[in-house]
Amino acid sequence: xxxxxxxxxxxxxxxxxxxxxxxxxxxxxxxxxxxxxxxxxxxxxxxxxxxxxxxxxxxxxxxxxxxxxxxxxxxxxxxxxxxxxxxxxxxxxxxxxxxxxxxxxxxxxxxxxxx
Amino acid sequence: xxxxxxxxxxxxxxxxxxxxxxxxxxxxxxxxxxxxxxxxxxxxxxxxxxxxxxxxxxxxxxxxxxxxxxxxxxxxxxxxxxxxxxxxxxxxxxxxxxxxxxxxxxxxxxxxxx
Numbered sequence: 001x002x003x004x005x006x007x008x009x010x011x012x013x014x015x016x017x018x019x020x021x022x023x024x025x026x027x028x029x030x031x032x033x034x035x036x037x038x039x040x041x042x043x044x045x046x047x048x049x050x051x052x053x054x055x056x057x058x059x060x061x062x063x064x065x066x067x068x069x070x071x072x073x074x075x076x077x078x079x080x081x082x083x084x085x086x087x088x089x090x091x092x093x094x095x096x097x098x099x100x101x102x103x104x105x106x107x108x109x110x111x112x113x114x115x
Numbered sequence: 116x117x118x119x120x121x122x123x124x125x126x127x128x129x130x131x132x133x134x135x136x137x138x139x140x141x142x143x144x145x146x147x148x149x150x151x152x153x154x155x156x157x158x159x160x161x162x163x164x165x166x167x168x169x170x171x172x173x174x175x176x177x178x179x180x181x182x183x184x185x186x187x188x189x190x191x192x193x194x195x196x197x198x199x200x201x202x203x204x205x206x207x208x209x210x211x212x213x214x215x216x217x218x219x220x221x222x223x224x225x226x227x228x229x
Binding site: 004006032034042043044045046049093095097101102103104105106107108109111 | 156
């Protein structure tokens with residue numbers, strides 16, 4: 001149980017374009033979803049926290065207008081990287097949590113490459 | 116600032132040996148810790164967790180030890196197998212709070228040699 005999927009698994013886009021990444025909880029309702037970014041050989045850095053039906057809370061230093069997060073339902077959250085640049089190339093991972101519990105269930109990640 | 120750090124960035128062990136991965140944390144008020152395993156190109160996978168009212172917790176082939184006096188957490192893997200090769204992260208709630216948020220340590224790469 002507690003499976004999270006992400007789509008796409010890999011995406012290559014041109015500089016200046018926008019990319020949308022979907023995160024779905026398949027067998028549970030994720031009251032909270034988290035978005036992380038991970039550069040090679042580094043740890044996961046939390047970007048934002050989103051609760052279903054409300055605006056996302058962004059971590060310090062993360063541009064909310066660049067990384068648009070929508071958590072429209074208890075099973076779907078999306079991250080849109082707007083006007084992507086090569087420095088946005090990274091591994092983006094989402095996770096879902098169930099209310100009251102710290103444990104997060106992670107998706108398989110999305111490899112974004114901006115050319 | 117707050118941090119969840121690791122002593123060893125890379126740990127190499129022989130198959131069958133026991134592995135110990137260490138983690139130092141800075142938030143003495145943390146009441147919960149989790150260990151995650153991340154294989155190359157994949158998302159983190161839950162291994163085991165422990166609450167601050169415990170010193171030790173055991174799972175299948177894994178044991179987590181918590182020493183609150185020195186703010187140290189360790190993950191012990193018994194009879195390490197090639198499939199255990201991955202990066203291991205400890206995580207804890209941040210000093211700043213935040214509903215169910217977790218802050219991840221730097222990670223330790225475990226390399227298991229046959």
